[in-house]
Amino acid sequence: MGDMVVVRKEGLYCVPGDFYIDPWRPVDRAVITHAHGDHARWGHKHYLASNQSVNILKSRLGADINIDGLAYGDRIVHNGVAVSLHPAGHVLGSAQVRMEYEGEIWVASGDYKVEPDATCAPFEAVRCHTFITESTFGLPIYRWDPQQEVYDDINAWWRRNADEGRTSVLYAYAFGKAQRILSGLDTSIGPIVCHGAVEPLNRVYREGGVELPPTRLVSETGKDEMKRALVLAPPSAAGSTWTRRFGDYSDAFASGWMLLRGARRRRGVDRGFVLSDHADWPGLLSAIEATGAHQVVVTHGSIPVMVRWLCQIGLDAKAFDTEYGDEDDEATGSAAPEEGESHKGAADKAEAKDA
Incomplete structure (x- = not known):
């Protein structure tokens, strides 16, 4: 054969x-x-x-x-x-x-x-x-550090920002990476807010028997609470009007590519966490x-x-x-829907982007 x-x-x-x-x-x-x-x-x-x-x-x-x-x-x-x-x-x-x-x-x-x-x-x-x-x-x-060390680094970054009254925005793929990060977060630091592309997948994970900490949308979070919040969003949200609403915020990206020198600079974020x-x-x-x-x-x-x-x-x-x-x-080539936006609206954005 x-x-x-x-x-x-x-x-x-x-x-x-x-x-x-x-x-x-x-x-x-x-x-x-x-x-x-x-x-x-x-x-x-x-x-x-x-x-x-x-x-x-x-x-x-x-x-x-x-x-x-x-x-x-x-x-x-x-x-x-x-x-x-x-x-x-x-x-x-x-x-x-x-x-x-x-x-x-x-x-x-x-x-x-x-x-x-x-x-x-x-x-x-x-x-x-x-x-x-x-x-x-x-x-x-490419050699990864143990994931608990990465979780500890993320929590320390979030805690410093929260103590200074600054929102922490962490970009991660909406399916898989975001939920993995959620499983390692210290919920005592502040509220966890998820982009509209991430939250539906959180529900699917929970329905599948995976334990995740409580999460909420921006619309469910007060302005003062946002100063201590960690926001999980897809990479496509970076630089968008949705992100700019947070005012003073620190942002980071979680990916195996963050191991490469210059990758964080090209992403234009404050921190890079090596997690793949x-x-x-x-x-x-x-x-x-x-x-x-x-x-x-x-x-x-x-x-x-x-x-x-x-x-x-x-x-x-x-x-x-x-x-x-x-x-x-x-x-x-697909755009993630923002909070309150339909999947059709996201598809329209993708078509415009591809054009």
């Missing part, structure tokens, strides 16, 4: 199963690893995702999409291919796709991280013959080793470096050219 998964113009295609994994163009059958915009596109005839992803996908793509949910570890057979989903540790509902056909096992990782957090099921190493891995941060310079929902270099290598795969296919990120390194340590490594990348908010 040739490769079980190949690249077509529509996306990653499972040949014997006749389905796609996170396709970027409309197809009949799509298996979705997680609900970030670069992996979950609108327009497929049928979707399969983890149970925890179903409501998130409906909230982002439309309640009328044709979608089935699958519990982690459960197995279905399609065209002779046994398919199961396994935790990826990236965001709520994120999954790796395990495919078994005629004794051969392939696993497509989607996006993943190996450090557990309180907002999603932890990464599970799945034994396979071929592992398709992301490499967003696939360079040796993707595996760092040691995490990628440990995850690959744990699969026992003899063949590794590298997708989006630092592909040449990762392929070269894997070949040097004796693995059969190659690359797939994909259209994955920036995962959310303005990075996918």
Whole structure:
């Protein structure tokens, strides 16, 4: 048998199963690893995702999409291919796709991280013959500090601002990163205020059994309270009229890219917190080793470096050219709705922006 998964113009295609994994163009059958915009596109005839992803996908793509949910570890057979989903540790509902056909096992990782957090099921190493891995941060310079240290830094920054009567505005992806940050905040410092793009996803997380601290919208927060508040907003809100209403505020951005010199300066924020929902270099290598795969296919990120390194340590490594990348908010060309704004209004903004 040739490769079980190949690249077509529509996306990653499972040949014997006749389905796609996170396709970027409309197809009949799509298996979705997680609900970030670069992996979950609108327009497929049928979707399969983890149970925890179903409501998130409906909230982002439309309640009328044709979608089935699958519990982690459960197995279905399609065209002779046994398919199961396994935790990826990236965001709520994120999954790796395990495919078994005629004794051969392939696993497509989607996006993943190996450090557990309180907002999603932890990464599970799945034994396979071929592992398709992301490499967003696939360079040796990327090594994350323990997340609790980052939470402590965020809380210390927030506390200093609150003591000085200054609002703290923290930019983070609305789905996944914002909720992970929420889980690490010290609620004794002040109120936590969320942008209108973040709060609906908080509700989805809570409905999924994830404990998050109380949050509110700006309209529910008094002017004096805002001086001690931490505001969570998507990156697309930076510099907007919505943000300028806070007057004297300090802003920050949470991302793995903040490790790079100059990244904070380009963002134009006061602080950068290095926090990523993707595996760092040691995490990628440990995850690959744990699969026992003899063949590794590298997708989006630092592909040449990762392929070269894997070949040097004796693995059969190659690359797939994909259209994955920036995962959310303005990075996918979609505008996040502001408080009180409809999704149609956000779409109109996106069209104007794209023009």
